Amino acid sequence: MNKPKVLYVEDEVFLAKIVSETLERRGFDVVMESDGGQAIQRFHESNPDVCVLDIMLPNKDGFDIADEIRELNSEVPIIFLSAKSAAEDVVNGFKLGANDYIRKPFSMEELIVRIEHVLKRIPITKEGDADEIKLGQYIYNNRRQTLTSDEEERKLSYRESELLRLLYQNKDSIVERRDILNLLWGSDSFFNSRNLDVYITKLRNYLKQDPSLQIITIKGVGYRFVVE
Known part of the structure; x- marks a missing residue:
């Protein structure tokens, strides 16, 4: 080994x-x-x-x-x-x-x-490991950590990119807050939990031009990424 x-x-x-x-x-x-x-x-x-x-x-x-x-x-x-x-x-x-x-x-x-x-710490892997993924009117590049629309190319931070990838890999399913925190931050502490709230708000803002993409909060449980 x-x-x-x-x-x-x-x-x-x-x-x-x-x-x-x-x-x-x-x-x-x-x-x-x-x-x-x-x-x-x-x-x-x-x-x-x-x-x-x-x-x-x-x-x-x-x-x-x-x-x-x-x-x-x-x-x-x-x-x-x-x-x-x-x-x-x-x-x-x-x-x-x-x-x-x-x-x-x-x-x-x-x-x-x-x-x-x-x-x-092993990320959840279903689909979504390709370098480029089409998300509505956006192109998400996992390797380059970018989110591109007709208007701009946005460089994502490491955790923004990993959070988006995790939500996409489990789209239309509920991803529990606890699992996200343990996967991306290493613990579900109060401080990390508040950081997650900030990152969710950022991703929603980045995706707001396309109403077919929604990050839905399941109160007290986690999030569901809906791609219509």
Whole structure:
């Protein structure tokens, strides 16, 4: 059985050594990089199953690295591991498509559990995995994370794209809030639940030009995406 491959980008030499050796003892294949400017090259070379990124790095910070990774791959889990703990840093990390954000100092057990958690997170797959999907008067491109109409091409964030894809894959069926939160945010906490409300409102606004597309709220349960 292949070992899960972790791309770990960290410039603190002592910490990087401890984390890498511990992960390897626990059955992970670790690809280490200390230079933020080389991270994308290592991503191309290693094709990792999960990326663990520090934020404050030489030559390119973790936020920029995550943004580039999301342009290349909308699926690979990203975990930020950083001393930057201000609320705006955490929010920025999730806006860039991170699956998790762990504040330093941290325990190795916490990191391992969180890595295992994102690796077990398997999206619901029915239809809708093609690169381009026609949604009424829109074209949704899953790989490029775009929603295009005759008037404009809108670039979606990672979570906007994943939420739209999840709803489409299960169109005309009820998708429970709890399932969406656990799939896309990793937990159904109050904070994440409020974020989901914001994302639903955004998607409704993006699709409002076509009345045949509706995201219907099933109160206390979840949502149904109707494509007439």
